[in-house]
Amino acid sequence: xxxxxxxxxxxxxxxxxxxxxxxxxxxxxxxxxxxxxxxxxxxxxxxxxxxxxxxxxxxxxxxxxxxxxxxxxxxxxxxxxxxxxxxxxxxxxxxxxxxxxxxxxxxxxxxxxxxxxxxxxxxxxxxxxxxxxxxxxxxxxxxxxxxxxxxxxxxxxxxxxxxxxxxxxxxxxxxxxxxxxxxxxxxxxxxxxxxxxxxxxxxxxxxxxxx
Amino acid sequence: xxxxxxxxxxxxxxxxxxxxxxxxxxxxxxxxxxxxxxxxxxxxxxxxxxxxxxxxxxxxxxxxx
Numbered sequence: 001x002x003x004x005x006x007x008x009x010x011x012x013x014x015x016x017x018x019x020x021x022x023x024x025x026x027x028x029x030x031x032x033x034x035x036x037x038x039x040x041x042x043x044x045x046x047x048x049x050x051x052x053x054x055x056x057x058x059x060x061x062x063x064x065x066x067x068x069x070x071x072x073x074x075x076x077x078x079x080x081x082x083x084x085x086x087x088x089x090x091x092x093x094x095x096x097x098x099x100x101x102x103x104x105x106x107x108x109x110x111x112x113x114x115x116x117x118x119x120x121x122x123x124x125x126x127x128x129x130x131x132x133x134x135x136x137x138x139x140x141x142x143x144x145x146x147x148x149x150x151x152x153x154x155x156x157x158x159x160x161x162x163x164x165x166x167x168x169x170x171x172x173x174x175x176x177x178x179x180x181x182x183x184x185x186x187x188x189x190x191x192x193x194x195x196x197x198x199x200x201x202x203x204x205x206x207x208x209x210x211x
Numbered sequence: 212x213x214x215x216x217x218x219x220x221x222x223x224x225x226x227x228x229x230x231x232x233x234x235x236x237x238x239x240x241x242x243x244x245x246x247x248x249x250x251x252x253x254x255x256x257x258x259x260x261x262x263x264x265x266x267x268x269x270x271x272x273x274x275x276x
Contacts, residue, residue: 006237012251045229052232068236082239090237161230162253203235 001079002036003071004055005064005201006090006100017061020054025076027083030090034079035057040072059201063098065090066201075108093206100153101199103176105144105168105184108192109137109160137166140191144168147187151180156209169204 004022011031013024022033042049052071058064073079083090131180147166148155152170160166172180177199188194 048229048232052228055232066236068238069232071237071239086239106223158230159234161226195223197227200227200231203231206235206237
């Protein structure tokens with residue numbers, strides 16, 4: 001079976017809320033949402049997006065800890081064993097993310113050498129400008145963290161996926177998501193720009209982030 | 212409305228969604244996890260697919276409302 005998410009023990013079955021029929025399996029003090037299937041998921045973009053879509057629908061319905069795509073168990077015994085091993089940790093994290101959403105902020109990085117190096121008169125001019133830009137980026141990141149602190153219960157940097165930007169992920173109470181987005185967008189107007197995505201299920205907060 | 216057809220799911224959102232599905236979420240060890248090697252290929256595929264789209268995006272089009 002393909003695992004989608006972990007929820008509290010009292011989570012109901014999804015009924016029609018999710019387009020793919022999922023089983024709500026009670027395991028010790030938790031519920032695991034899983035799709036019965038005999039084959040692992042195809043490793044394709046189509047299957048990945050379908051998994052994300054079902055997960056998003058499920059999360060709209062009930063607070064969950066999402067599982068990483070491709071997590072499968074062969075039978076109920078294996079699932080019980082897995083939950084027994086992680087129950088305490090998952091219960092704690094579920095409490096931390098319930099009623100909260102993840103938002104991801106993209107911050108442009110200082111421009112790279114190839115984009116402007118031809119306009120520089122000397123190498124030292126370039127190095128001075130580059131140092132100034134890096135310092136500005138660091139200052140903006142610190143400013144952004146301070147701006148997000150009143151909204152976010154947890155903040156964690158994410159690995160860059162595109163070379164021209166850094167990312168910060170924040171865990172925000174559902175009712176504060178719009179306020180946080182607006183605050184970021186207002187802040188970005190007078191800075192080097194920032195883009196926000198989400199709200200997402202708490203993908204980045206399934207383990208304690210330590211901040 | 213589906214995620215695929217959501218007007219909010221622009222290129223940046225798609226990048227984040229795919230990245231988090233592959234590199235986020237509850238991670239468990241052992242044999243029950245599919246090899247991520249295949250998924251890494253999907254990830255690489257997304258980057259290749261997205262690269263041309265990003266190059267033709269008009270300036271400032273990435274900012275969401």
